[in-house]
Amino acid sequence: MVIDCHTHLDDDGRAEKLLRSMDDAEIDASIVIAETLPGDISNAGQVLEAVRQSDRLWAIINCVFSKTVELKYVEELTQLLHEDRIVGLKFYLGYEEYSANDERLHQLYEYCEKYDVPIMFHTGVLETGSTGLLEYSHPLQVDRVATRFPNLTIVMAHMGNPWLIDCAAVLAKNQNVYADMSAFFAENRSITAHDVEVFKQRMEQVRVFLYSYEKFLFGTDYPLYSQKEYLGAVEALEMEQAEHEAVMHANAARVFGITTS
Numbered sequence: 491m492v493i494d495c496h497t498h499l500d501d502d503g504r505a506e507k508l509l510r511s512m513d514d515a516e517i518d519a520s521i522v523i524a525e526t527l528p529g530d531i532s533n534a535g536q537v538l539e540a541v542r543q544s545d546r547l548w549a550i551i552n553c554v555f556s557k558t559v560e561l562k563y564v565e566e567l568t569q570l571l572h573e574d575r576i577v578g579l580k581f582y583l584g585y586e587e588y589s590a591n592d593e594r595l596h597q598l599y600e601y602c603e604k605y606d607v608p609i610m611f612h613t614g615v616l617e618t619g620s621t622g623l624l625e626y627s628h629p630l631q632v633d634r635v636a637t638r639f640p641n642l643t644i645v646m647a648h649m650g651n652p653w654l655i656d657c658a659a660v661l662a663k664n665q666n667v668y669a670d671m672s673a674f675f676a677e678n679r680s681i682t683a684h685d686v687e688v689f690k691q692r693m694e695q696v697r698v699f700l701y702s703y704e705k706f707l708f709g710t711d712y713p714l715y716s717q718k719e720y721l722g723a724v725e726a727l728e729m730e731q732a733e734h735e736a737v738m739h740a741n742a743a744r745v746f747g748i749t750t751s
């Protein structure tokens with residue numbers, strides 16, 4: 491069983507290609523994450539439509555920070571989180587100028603803590619030319635939220651790459667924090683044997699520090715990557731049986747409450 495906890499819709503706003511890619515890579519389930527498009531518009535509507543058409547897809551809805559000042563927006567967002575196939579809320583740290591610890595977000599965090607809604611933070615690099623700020627997407631941003639809301643389940647997207655060891659320190663300290671392995675490689679090209687070697691070396695440093703990958707989740711960031719190639723790279727990591735199960739599906743199933751038949 492394999493769950494990809496980090497994918498997006500294709501440019502056509504649909505999930506057909508993703509489903510074919512999953513068949514090809516033998517991935518059982520994927521979580522599709524809504525994004526913020528130019529003009530602070532969310533593609534959550536398209537994501538919802540796509541995941542409703544397949545019992546192999548689940549959705550994470552994005553929070554557009556600039557809109558959280560409107561009570562109506564927060565109400566709409568929390569209303570959406572009641573929907574069956576929506577399994578979490580994502581904050582794109584760095585892309586919008588706000589700290590993960592901004593008090594205006596505490597109400598949402600409390601809501602998620604109370605109703606067991608896991609949240610995902612973008613952590614790590616920002617796109618070349620982005621007007622966002624790296625100080626807000628550094629993994630240490632997550633520590634204060636995790637400490638203040640100990641019952642809030644948090645997933646750090648991309649392991650804070652390139653700050654993998656900083657991410658590992660946050661994982662080691664906070665029981666409620668996990669990390670997904672997505673988007674480690676250069677985007678929109680094949681993952682080479684050399685890439686896999688570098689990945690193995692850098693991940694091994696993380697494992698030496700944490701003793702295991704038990705707090706990591708398999709994720710790709712499809713369509714920026716081939717799911718099949720990405721799965722091959724993660725399969726190349728040295729893992730005990732229990733870690734392998736945790737990474738490939740058990741953590742995602744537990745954190746996001748995904749049940750597959």
Ligand SMILES: [Zn+2]
Binds near residue numbers: 497
């Ligand atoms: Zn992504």
